[in-house]
Amino acid sequence: MFLSLLLVLLIGAVAWAGSAVGFASLFGVALPYLALAVFIVGMVCRMAYWAKSPVPFCIPTTGGQEQSLDFIKQAKFDCPNTRIGVFVRMFLEIFLFRSLFRNTQADLVGNNGTGTVYYSSKWLWCFALVFHYCFLLVFLRHFRFFTEPVPFWTTCLETLDGVMQIGAPRFFMTGGILLAALLFLLGRRVFNEQLRYISLVNDYFPLWLLVGIVCTGVCLRYFDKAEIAMVKIFIMGITHFSPVSPDGITPLFFAHVTLVSALLLYFPFSKLAHMGGIFFSPTRNMANNSRRVRHINPWNPPKQYFTYAEYEDTYRDVMAEVGLPLEKEPDRAAE
Amino acid sequence: MAKLPAPQDLLASRPPFQGEHWLDIKPDFVPGGFCYPAKKETMELLHMPNPHEWDPAADDWGLPENWEQTICDAFAERLEKHRSLKLFMDICVRCGACADKCHFFLGTNDPKNMPVLRAELLRSLYRRDHTMLGKLLGKTIGARGWDKNVVKELFCYAYQCTECRRCSLFCPYGIDTAEITMIVRELLHEVGLGTHWIMDPVKNCSFTGNHLGIQPHSFVEIVEMLADDCETVTGIRPKTPFNQKNAEILFITPSGDVFADPGIYTFMGYLMLFHELDLDYTFSTYASEGGNFGSFTSFNMAKKLNAKMYAEAERLNAKWILGGECGHMWRVINQYMDTYNGPAPANMILPVSPITGTTFTNASSTKMVHIAEFTADLIHHNKLNFDPGRNDHIITTFHDSCNPARGLGLLDEPRYVLNAVCNNFVEMPENTIREQTFCCGAGSGLNTEEIMELRMRAGMPRGNALRYVQQKFGVNHMACVCAIDRATLPPLANYWAPGVTVSGLHELVANALVMKGEQKRTMDLRQEDLPGVEEDESAAQEGEGE
Numbered sequence: 012m013f014l015s016l017l018l019v020l021l022i023g024a025v026a027w028a029g030s031a032v033g034f035a036s037l038f039g040v041a042l043p044y045l046a047l048a049v050f051i052v053g054m055v056c057r058m059a060y061w062a063k064s065p066v067p068f069c070i071p072t073t074g075g076q077e078q079s080l081d082f083i084k085q086a087k088f089d090c091p092n093t094r095i096g097v098f099v100r101m102f103l104e105i106f107l108f109r110s111l112f113r114n115t116q117a118d119l120v121g122n123n124g125t126g127t128v129y130y131s132s133k134w135l136w137c138f139a140l141v142f143h144y145c146f147l148l149v150f151l152r153h154f155r156f157f158t159e160p161v162p163f164w165t166t167c168l169e170t171l172d173g174v175m176q177i178g179a180p181r182f183f184m185t186g187g188i189l190l191a192a193l194l195f196l197l198g199r200r201v202f203n204e205q206l207r208y209i210s211l212v213n214d215y216f217p218l219w220l221l222v223g224i225v226c227t228g229v230c231l232r233y234f235d236k237a238e239i240a241m242v243k244i245f246i247m248g249i250t251h252f253s254p255v256s257p258d259g260i261t262p263l264f265f266a267h268v269t270l271v272s273a274l275l276l277y278f279p280f281s282k283l284a285h286m287g288g289i290f291f292s293p294t295r296n297m298a299n300n301s302r303r304v305r306h307i308n309p310w311n312p313p314k315q316y317f318t319y320a321e322y323e324d325t326y327r328d329v330m331a332e333v334g335l336p337l338e339k340e341p342d343r344a345a346e
Numbered sequence: 347m348a349k350l351p352a353p354q355d356l357l358a359s360r361p362p363f364q365g366e367h368w369l370d371i372k373p374d375f376v377p378g379g380f381c382y383p384a385k386k387e388t389m390e391l392l393h394m395p396n397p398h399e400w401d402p403a404a405d406d407w408g409l410p411e412n413w414e415q416t417i418c419d420a421f422a423e424r425l426e427k428h429r430s431l432k433l434f435m436d437i438c439v440r441c442g443a444c445a446d447k448c449h450f451f452l453g454t455n456d457p458k459n460m461p462v463l464r465a466e467l468l469r470s471l472y473r474r475d476h477t478m479l480g481k482l483l484g485k486t487i488g489a490r491g492w493d494k495n496v497v498k499e500l501f502c503y504a505y506q507c508t509e510c511r512r513c514s515l516f517c518p519y520g521i522d523t524a525e526i527t528m529i530v531r532e533l534l535h536e537v538g539l540g541t542h543w544i545m546d547p548v549k550n551c552s553f554t555g556n557h558l559g560i561q562p563h564s565f566v567e568i569v570e571m572l573a574d575d576c577e578t579v580t581g582i583r584p585k586t587p588f589n590q591k592n593a594e595i596l597f598i599t600p601s602g603d604v605f606a607d608p609g610i611y612t613f614m615g616y617l618m619l620f621h622e623l624d625l626d627y628t629f630s631t632y633a634s635e636g637g638n639f640g641s642f643t644s645f646n647m648a649k650k651l652n653a654k655m656y657a658e659a660e661r662l663n664a665k666w667i668l669g670g671e672c673g674h675m676w677r678v679i680n681q682y683m684d685t686y687n688g689p690a691p692a693n694m695i696l697p698v699s700p701i702t703g704t705t706f707t708n709a710s711s712t713k714m715v716h717i718a719e720f721t722a723d724l725i726h727h728n729k730l731n732f733d734p735g736r737n738d739h740i741i742t743t744f745h746d747s748c749n750p751a752r753g754l755g756l757l758d759e760p761r762y763v764l765n766a767v768c769n770n771f772v773e774m775p776e777n778t779i780r781e782q783t784f785c786c787g788a789g790s791g792l793n794t795e796e797i798m799e800l801r802m803r804a805g806m807p808r809g810n811a812l813r814y815v816q817q818k819f820g821v822n823h824m825a826c827v828c829a830i831d832r833a834t835l836p837p838l839a840n841y842w843a844p845g846v847t848v849s850g851l852h853e854l855v856a857n858a859l860v861m862k863g864e865q866k867r868t869m870d871l872r873q874e875d876l877p878g879v880e881e882d883e884s885a886a887q888e889g890e891g892e
């Protein structure tokens with residue numbers, strides 16, 4: 012936990028100091044290009060790696076009633092048997108975290124602690140959803156920097172996001188909420204015994220990294236105010252593959268960019284690949300129709316089993332004794 | 347078997363989490379904590395790799411010389427064969443949503459029984475050999491190499507998972523630790539490690555057709571005896587067709603129901619129901635095992651045992667197969683059979699109920715229908731006369747078995763039937779039933795005596811839910827649609843909720859079934875006196891046409 016915090020601080024500090032002493036182009040130009048390339052190629056390779064292995068069996072986790080008789084109501088989306096049903100199930104998983112919504116927490120109760128209760132526990136679902144959506148919104152808001160003219164929807168988002176009208180520049184809610192959600196996710200890992208036990212550096216690192224990104228971003232907007240006009244020109248230079256001089260931009264900006272680059276670099280090689288992985292999950296993206304449609308296994312081995320003929324050869328006499336019909340009568344069955 | 351501690355002591359004795367990192371904790375093999383190893387001859391007979399004698403409690407497990415290479419290669423091969431494995435190794439975010447969903451974790455508080463850590467045991471090995479960061483950073487990011495203790499650890503926890511898939515339901519990515527357990531068990535088999543309680547039935551199913559290895563003539567005799575018992579209760583002796591060619595339906599059910607109390611009453615229920623319908627059906631002594639212990643061993647073994655069903659349907663020229671009440675059997679039939687051994691033989695046709703004319707379109711490819719679907723359809727069409735009052739001495743609840751619940755989606759059919767055949771049906775609490783059902787604690791080949799305490803621990807969530815409805819609503823019975831449940835739930839009920847009896851669905855069906863020309867019923871299928879038979883006369887008339 013501290014190791015990963017240190018690592019994130021180190022990355023930030025190196026970038027900050029480096030760009031202050033004149034390596035800004037390295038952190039502001041070369042690194043982002045590299046990171047983006049690694050991210051894209053890495054994710055494509057990762058998905059190709061998954062796709063290369065076949066799905067030998069149809070193994071959806073059925074989360075409700077199957078489709079069977081007319082008078083029995085099917086859980087169309089938790090136990091889909093059609094493509095549309097699967098599509099809706101996947102949609103619910105990806106956009107609403109359907110499975111996490113089921114979450115419960117087990118606890119012992121009763122006079123001698125032998126009763127169990129399962130409290131519905133939606134906190135993880137709630138904060139996970141908030142985190143991801145805020146991240147998405149913040150990401151989309153950044154198109155203000157990447158595009159010229161600024162698309163209409165970006166301006167809309169900004170207006171919505173700043174609707175509380177606090178402070179100048181206007182406070183964007185998503186930034187604050189994102190930070191709160193991240194701290195909740197971190198807090199779980201620290202204070203929940205089970206989570207503390209399973210958490211690895213690989214779990215703390217992305218969270219601290221995101222915290223670092225959000226904090227530097229917030230600072231850039233409200234405290235160490237970056238010269239937006241210059242930043243925009245600089246970023247447009249990058250997006251048009253004709254980088255301009257980074258002079259005059261605060262080193263904090265490069266710390267921010269470097270942390271984002273670190274995230275991109277780390278993404279395909281870590282659990283963050285779940286973004287692509289969730290689409291591949293065979294327990295979710297398959298229809299429960301394996302009795303209606305034969306699923307093919309490309310490596311299905313040849314059939315090999317103890318055949319009836321072998322069976323009858325082994326047991327012919329005793330089978331005849333109890334009058335079981337036989338393919339070949341034993342000689343003495345004639346009596 | 348050692349004496350079990352009282353339930354409250356069992357729970358109080360769950361150790362707290364240790365301070366040490368899980369990578370540093372070695373597995374512990376004390377008697378009662380592990381299943382007995384498979385016998386060498388059994389493994390040889392089945393052509394399993396590296397058969398050998400070994401003892402889990404011993405230091406040396408007699409692994410073959412090149413064990414590490416063997417397992418590593420097998421693992422790499424599985425990664426190439428199963429997208430699920432690659433994906434599940436890569437994308438877990440360790441959010442912990444699955445942690446307290448596992449009955450083994452709830453009952454033992456052993457951190458490695460949290461599904462996420464169970465998977466992490468293998469994932470740590472994956473990291474070292476198949477990821478870049480793992481190769482570079484090693485233990486810092488939870489990667490480790492193979493050693494003999496790792497093999498032991500995998501064995502320990504792969505046989506403390508009942509492949510129930512409850513974790514998978516709650517995981518935001520659907521990571522199915524059951525799938526990982528199945529693959530870990532395959533890896534262990536590569537170096538000759540298996541358990542007696544799984545491999546012995548596999549051997550028997552393979553060579554005699556049923557898991558106890560009962561030979562055909564004895565099998566027939568036992569069924570005849572059960573038919574005699576039906577006659578004692580009803581005055582009607584149901585027919586017992588065996589290995590008949592050209593019957594419309596081949597009926598396959600777990601053989602456990604032929605041999606063991608209380609499954610035999612469910613079996614009698616089938617006999618009576620089919621007789622009453624005058625169904626054109628047959629049993630087979632060759633394919634007399636519906637259950638598939640191969641599915642607790644390896645995909646290939648499951649395929650091998652399952653192959654008999656279609657082979658026999660073809661030989662007997664049956665039109666379709668009706669399958670009895672069983673959990674993992676139905677996971678195999680629904681999700682694997684057609685893939686393994688399909689397409690169904692040409693003589694088989696789209697299943698149609700000969701009584702109601704209903705086509706089971708949902709089984710149009712496998713041509714295999716679940717008995718609960720079949721019976722629910724009969725009831726819906728008013729084809730059966732019931733006197734549910736005959737089940738009035740019980741207040742029943744229903745245990746959803748893991749596999750039908752999370753690998754098939756069979757939830758409402760048995761409830762539909764249950765509501766028709768008894769007047770007192772109470773559900774257990776919401777988070778313990780239907781797709782969220784808790785395992786009996788001993789599925790996937792763990793229902794062996796030597797680990798009884800572990801089973802009772804794993805059965806804690808189910809046991810508690812049962813006791814809750816026992817205390818609150820006076821529940822004294824639990825119905826289920828699984829043969830393994832019928833073996834595992836009685837000791838569980840006895841321990842966690844004494845006084846609750848267990849039966850299959852079709853025992854209750856047959857209790858309530860009014861057969862044409864039957865004698866007045868004075869006892870239930872267990873030949874216990876029906877209470878208040880006299881007053882029930884009027885209720886019987888009301889019950890008709892339910």
Ligand code: HEM
Nearest residue numbers: 104105108111139143196214217218285286289439441518
């Ligand atoms: C298709 C898009 C995505 C989906 C459906 C998705 C879904 C999820 C879900 C369900 C969780 C588990 C709940 C939790 O622990 O918060 C999670 C965790 C996480 N996601 Fe995503 N995610 C997506 C994209 C992203 C992206 C683009 C990032 C980039 C930063 C990201 C970062 C994270 C992190 C850091 C966690 C772990 C939180 C923790 O450690 O507690 N996700 N994601």
Ligand code: SF4
Nearest residue numbers: 438440441442444517
């Ligand atoms: S719920 Fe899924 S993603 Fe979360 S820890 Fe468990 S297996 Fe990993």
Ligand code: SF4
Nearest residue numbers: 448507508510511513
């Ligand atoms: S499949 Fe069941 S027993 Fe296995 S880890 Fe998941 S919840 Fe536990």
